[in-house]
Amino acid sequence: MNLQMIGCSHRDATLGIRQQLAFNAQRAREALAAWQSQFPHIELALISTCNRVELYAAATSEDDAPTADELRGALLDFRQIPRQDIEGQLVALTGWDVVRHLYRVAASLDSMVVGEPQILSQVKQAYQRAQEIGCAGPLLHELFQSALRTAKRVAGETSLHKHRVSLPSVAIADLAACVFETFDDKHVLVIGAGETADETLRYLRDAGQAQIHVVNRSDKRGQELAHKWSGTYHPWEQLWDQLVLADLAISTTSADERIVSANDFGQLVAPGRHQRPLFILDLAVPRDFEPRVGDSLGVYLYSLDDLDRACEQNRKARTAQVPSAERIVDQETGRFLAEINRRATAPVISGLREGFERPKAAELNRLFRRLPDLDATAKREIEQFADRLVNKMLHPPLESLRDAAKNGTPHGLLDAIKRLFHLED
Amino acid sequence: MENLKPMDLGVNMLCFTASYAIALVLEFLSLWAHLRWRRLALLAATSAGLVAHTWFLGQRVALTPRAPLATHQDWYLLAAWLLALIYLAAKLYYPKSSMGLFLLPAVLGLIAGAQAASNTQLATFQGPRLWGRVHGMFLMLGTVAVLLGFLAGLMYLIQSYRLKHKRATGTALRLPSLEWLERVNSRALAAATLLVGGGFFTGVMSRLVQSNQEPFIPWTDPVVMSLSAMLIWLVVAEVFRLIYPPARRGRKVAYQTVAAFAFLVFVLAVILLQDSLHLTRAVTEIMP
Incomplete structure (x- = not known):
């Protein structure tokens, strides 16, 4: 069995090169079909994500296998990239290094954010695409199935994937979920209509059908955000009333000054809440809420720094799991071999x-x-x-x-x- | 006087105590190590404990028709069984939570209480035996409700502390959400009030319907006094919750259940050390 891989990833190639080489699903199909006619005796699969473009080739014997140069040429020619532009940024692997590499990729050990879960489905899709076109035969079937099995073992036997590392996911899935059992009936107040608010709401929508209320200084942007998430827009003057009603508040304004002081909160918000829990995500820089607001009974206030610390803890927890995951990859590579x-x-x-x-x-x-x-x-x-x-x-x-x-x-x-x-x- | 000897039975207390203890050790282990088989082993240990526990109580019923509330020991064991069952259900519903670290010590504590408790047949009162049984059942369920409320309250306070001090992530200790704990806490307190109230009322009734002597309520008896104090506290806490909205929320409910637990411990201690009401005199007078 002859195995080869030509490609680039975030480790060796610049973003510009990765973007030039990237294939969407349709282009990947076209490329595979073209390469299949060029190398009729080999099996091919192409993984293309934001962080990597990798072409896998498998042949039954050495005689049928193309050289690394031929594969490199096929890849670059299809994307019409001059070879000198990509000098030193393409990696070529052969034999068992290919097996180990694919296992590491599928298990998300080679990802930019180690442990990110999307790569597994991307590897699966790459194999399915090759199968649909008829490029994948028994050799790649064996290789990719064992890679998926390895990834599942890593996911099941280590907690590599269990620690979230992006700010909105940690904020919603790790922290807000410690306060609320469900988000379905919750009153979510979004203060400000920036990109961060939008990203956080995306995670929130995945977690449940919360009632979204937007308060913003600019009516137009606030209404747009409220409309996008099927929420309700309220003028800025209703900020205090909305804070009284809110279960979860996400503040993302770009205001230069603090919006909610402890004094205002104590006088205008706390009396109406009757100590009902309020989870505040202050994602603004500088902060929108005075830190002392978090001392109020039933209020849990998290700033960007707090979330960063939580993410860092999770990143460390993931890193601690890497040796166990690598051991599984080694075991599975040995088994495949x-x-x-x-x-x-x-x-x-x-x-x-x-x-x-x-x-x-x-x-x-x-x-x-x-x-x-x-x-x-x-x-x-x-x-x-x-x-x-x-x-x-x-x-x-x-x-x-x-x-x-x-x-x-x-x-x-x-x-x-x-x-x-x-x-x- | 009938003196029951559970150790003579095929399944003894050690069987299920050991199973629950193993489950507790596994819960502790999960704080430090990611064990793939942990959940399965934990469920197996708890289920095995529950089967042995049920078998043990079943044997008790076979031995004496008045069981499983025939002795103080039975009473503790039945409460422990119910709490273990609740733990198993919670573990199935919340597989990743560390609730066992709180519930299992309570289960083991009740079993330890059973070891220390009298194994002498409890006196049913001279009135219809039904009152005595309902009285025992109400108080046993009330005890479980108070314990459950206390444990939920304790978890609430810990979870709230962790969230306030930004320590909720990065540790293996996983607790249910504050919302869930508050709900359990609040409902357990309401249920405890009703059950302890029911237990108190049926206790009084069983005294009043005694046929062969002048009806007499021993209000100054330590057991009656401590139970009355606990009931008064529970009722006051419930009324307070009804008229003062913040008392229905989070930490205040948790504190109420912690106080109810303190009363419960006091009542149980009095029953263990100084129960003249249910044992000696009654036995000589009542046993048919």
Whole structure:
């Protein structure tokens, strides 16, 4: 089995190069179809995400496999990128390095944000696309299925994916979820209509159908945001009333001065709330809420710094899981290698056995014909003797073959055995 | 006097105590290590404990028709069984939470209480035995409700503290949301008020319907006094909650249940150390 990978990732290539090389789903299909005609005897799959573009090729034998240069050329020519532009930014891997690399990619160990969950589905989609076009055969099937299995093992046996690292996801899924059981019936107040508010609301919508209320100084932008998330817009003057009603407040204004002081909160908001829990995400720089607001009963105030610290904790927790995940990748790579080698040596082993069994059976037949008076017990003894003899003669070459197969397909030894024992392919 | 010996039965207390203890150890282990088989082992240990526990109580019922509330020991064991069942249900509903760190010690505490409690047949009062049974059942359920409310309150206070001090993430201790804990807390307090009230009322009724002697309520008995104090506290807390909205929220409810638990501990201590009401005199007078 010959495996190759040509591509680039966030590790070696600049964003500009990655963007030039990137394929959308349609272009990926077209490229695979073109490459299939160019290399009819190999299997191909293309992974293209924001952070990587990788072309995988698998061939049954070395003779069928294209060279790394040919693959590189195919990739660059399709995107019409001059080779000199990408000098040193494309990586070429062969053999077991490809297996290990794909396992690491699928398990999100090679991602820019280690442990991010999207890559697994992107790898799955890449394989499905290759399958649909007819580029993927049994070799890539084996490779990609084992990669997906490895990724699932990593997800199940480590907590690599369990720690969120983006600010909105930590804010909503880790922290707000500690306060609220469900977001479905919650009154969410968004103060300001910036990009951060929009991004946070996206996570919030995934978590439940909260009632969204927007308060903003500019009516137009506030109304747009409210409309986008099927919420209600309120003029700026209603800020205090809305704070009284809110369960979750997300503040993202670009105001130069503090909007809610502890004094105002104590006088205008707290009395109407009756200590009902209020979770405040102050995502503004500078802060919109005075930190002392968080001292009020039932108020949980989180600023950007607090969220950053929580993200950092999660990042550290993910990093701590990397060695365990790498161990799983190593185990699975070893398993894949052993399986492929077993398959490569299996025909030779069975040929060798057959090569001994055939003369054994013929000689036994000849012997039994010449000694017709032998009783059943004697015949059985002779047969067992012949079996033991064949097994003992086969043991040293088979053992050597198995030992050699542990470190890769032992092509030299296989050829030698074939020639020594006149085994046909 | 009938003296029951549970240790003579095929399944003894050690069986289910050990199972619950293993489950507790697994809960603690999950704070430090990510064990793939932990949840399965935890459910298996708790289920095994519950099966042994149920079998044990079933044997008790087979041995004496008045069980499982025939002795103080039974009473504790039944409360522990109910709490263990609640834990198992909670674990299935919230598989990732660390609630076991709170519920399982309470279960083991009740079993320890059973070990310390009298194994002598409790006196049913001289009136119809139904009153005595309902009285025991109400108070047992009331105890579980107070315990549950207390544990939810404790978790609420810890979770609230962690959120206030920005320590809710980055640790393996996972607690339910404040909203859920507040709901459980509040409902447990309301249920405890009704159940303890019901227990108190049926206790009084069972005294009043005694046929062979002058009806008499021993108001000055330590057990009656401590239970009355607990009931008064629960009723006052409920009324307070009805008329003062902030008392229905978060920390205040949690504090109320913590106080109710303090009363409960006091009542149980009095029953363990000085229960003249349910044991000696009654037994000699009542046993048919």
